[in-house]
Amino acid sequence: MAPGGWRWLRVLRATGQPLFRGRALLATNTLGCGALMAAGDGVRQAWEVRHRPGQRFDPRRSASMFAVGCSMGPFLHAWYLWLDRLLPASGLAGLRTVLGKVLLDQLVASPVLGAWYFLGLGCLQGQTVHESCQELRAKFWELYRADWCVWPPAQLVNFLFVPPHLRVTYVNGVTLGWDTYLSYLKYQVPTAAIQQG
Numbered sequence: 001m002a003p004g005g006w007r008w009l010r011v012l013r014a015t016g017q018p019l020f021r022g023r024a025l026l027a028t029n030t031l032g033c034g035a036l037m038a039a040g041d042g043v044r045q046a047w048e049v050r051h052r053p054g055q056r057f058d059p060r061r062s063a064s065m066f067a068v069g070c071s072m073g074p075f076l077h078a079w080y081l082w083l084d085r086l087l088p089a090s091g092l093a094g095l096r097t098v099l100g101k102v103l104l105d106q107l108v109a110s111p112v113l114g115a116w117y118f119l120g121l122g123c124l125q126g127q128t129v130h131e132s133c134q135e136l137r138a139k140f141w142e143l144y145r146a147d148w149c150v151w152p153p154a155q156l157v158n159f160l161f162v163p164p165h166l167r168v169t170y171v172n173g174v175t176l177g178w179d180t181y182l183s184y185l186k187y188q189v190p191t192a193a194i195q196q197g
Helices: 003-020 022-051 059-085 092-122 128-160 163-186 191-196
Strands: none
Touching: 003 191, 022 059, 022 163, 059 092, 092 128, 092 163, 128 163
């Protein structure tokens, strides 16, 4: 790296540190969740525009994803604080505690966030509660199976190596790929509809 590059990185780090402390951490986590959910949708829409003739980018769809992501940020912020208080990891029992956190995350937070995603987007896009619940029932098990493939290893790393105040930021980093998948699952077009178009 160029001699001035390290100085630039130190300045960037010093400037950004206050965003990951105190009250600013909640805002950082909230906006990070929203921004990355919108970015994941943007990635998916870019693919759809290239591969589906006549489809255009829908900014309202990404805005809805942003809003739902922002609504999840405070929950995730509080969830990780609560998990760390409930199951503090230390000493030889640390790995067992971390595995307990991963299991709780999968059994409680994952289903709640999956339901939140479909019901929240449905509400923002004008679906009735009944329609949103039907979509949730139709897509939940596909979502939850994929969730078990991605999140336990990611959360193992999170709970073992990431400082508690950066847990949501770490999850947000992993989330870009996950949010692209969520957008695919929410907006997938049945194969028969693609063939007719």
